[in-house]
Amino acid sequence: MKTLEAILEQCRTSPPNILDTLLAVQGTFNYVPSSALPEIARALKATEADVVGVLTYYPELRTHPPGRHLIRVCTGESCVANHCGRLTEALAEELRIGMGATTPDGRFTLEKVYCVGNCAVGPSVMIDEDVHGRVAPGDIGALLASYK
């Protein structure tokens, strides 16, 4: 795994780009540890407030480590029209966690996403980078089984 120092070395662009840097840090650690913030700010010649401002603005930047697999239920209008609410309920029931939470064994984090662009093959569930379409509540057990 790359060290924070090595990541920051690669991110020394002119002018510095806070979002790009935070995405690079998250790319390695799966989240942005708060302990890394002073070093990130120093490397980018920005204030910690600037860095935290960007970090907390973007929904996909994480301040806590997610589970091994990220499940995102699409709640875009086309999936809403295809009654994705039933899917959300079934997933929460299967995993016994609420939206935004991670299972105690660290296997899954459950989130909503606003449209994965699979509107013609919905309702959609994105697990890591895989988009699954036409997902029925009854399919969920088999679907999750392939993500260890």
Added chain:
Amino acid sequence: MSATRLYLSNDTSSKAAGTDRLARAWENRPVVALARTSARGAFFLEPMVERDMPQGRMAWPQAKPDDLTRILAGEGGTPVEQIAFLAQQTRVTFANFGVTRPLSPEDYVAHGGGAGLDRARGMSPDGILDALKRSQLRGRGGAAFPVWTKWRIAKETPADRKYVVANADEGDAGTYCDRMLMEGEPFRLIEGMLICALAIGAERGYIYCRQEYPAAARALQAAIAEAEQSGMLDCRGKTFKLEVFVGAGSYVCGEETALIASLEGRRGVVRAKPPYPAVAGLYGRPTVVSNVLTFATVPSILAKGGDWYASLGTERSRGTIPLQIGGRVKQPGLVEIPFGATLEDVLHRFGGGMAPGATLKAVQVGGPLGSLFPASKLNIPICYDAFADAGAILGHGGIVVFDDETDMVELARHFMAFTADESCGVCTPCRIGSVRAREVLDRIRNGRGLPDDLALLADLSETMKTASLCALGARAPYPVLTAIEHWGTEFRRGAGG
């Protein structure tokens, strides 16, 4: 005996429908040579297998692994040109979809790719602008601003550097044509951006791609590397530097000033205009920010001429529009047709009516900020003027059909909750108005609305519409107000009225 070439789409939605499952089942069969193509857009037929036969391209829709024997025997296929959903379209920007392999420059060139760029290289910047002016192309991201005017302003503003930025933050739910373009014909987007660079004198470009589209970002990166090697990126003696920048899940970053702030690495918040990005955009330099679909339309205009493009469509909406049909219809998919057909006709002729057992209740056009239409109001021509007259928007061409199990109060609440979540927070009407409106709709949904709640919603909406800084706040009331207008009894039931 040589292997039979079978075509399978490699598009994210085709894979979600099962093309990868077929590919895995057949990849080790020596009798099969798989070619992974872009998607035709007829997603209701996916997973669809195609092969070349003496009588032309044949298709086997909704194929299963066991169907291989009859496909190899040539039994039971449908000629692609007889698929009504496809045959009735006028494909310009999506002409090669389903035919070419996305990352093959040879396929791209063999099907007309690069012709627009070749023409542009032999023209002056003003000549390129003139072709666009004649085409009357308007921005396809939603705002419908004349493209040539934006490019002219960027060209005529003096600066040491200029930028070309493709807005690939396709955030409107119900739309997926940009995703298809980036995954299916990335060279087309690159070509359109290069033509823009030639016209305005830019040496750098960025594609701001949303985080939810990992396959699109990968396809673009591979295509850019290929284009760099082949010399396609040569721009008046220099190499046009083009990069993909992946966003981080913010809807409002699809607004051009927020997108620029995000590209600079800052919080993606909206700023007041003017100055417009064409005058002072990325790092304060003249920047053309256009939607992926807009750039992808440009190569055809340069190749075939602005007058040809303008000959399609209606008086003030020239050319074609790729509509994206989703929700509870029988045949969801991408439909590229000239402007002017009615919404009803499109839903009937292409959508194929409702999914089995479903009854139409509402249709939303133009994403989460678009107005809702009841069944009685679908006789509206799909063009910018008719929609503007109706207080509606075409947006990015998304059409979502809701069935009669939809609770309109719940849906209205969903829209306002979305705006409250995604508001960048810079202007008060959007930041506070969306939260207050969501609270009112929460009350109504829970049957605890107050007698004047609907009047309060109307009042809040008026403030948001007139005083918000960008379209997120200004358009957010429309789906809610049109829901109240057409399904008022559902709201009054919960509003103590």
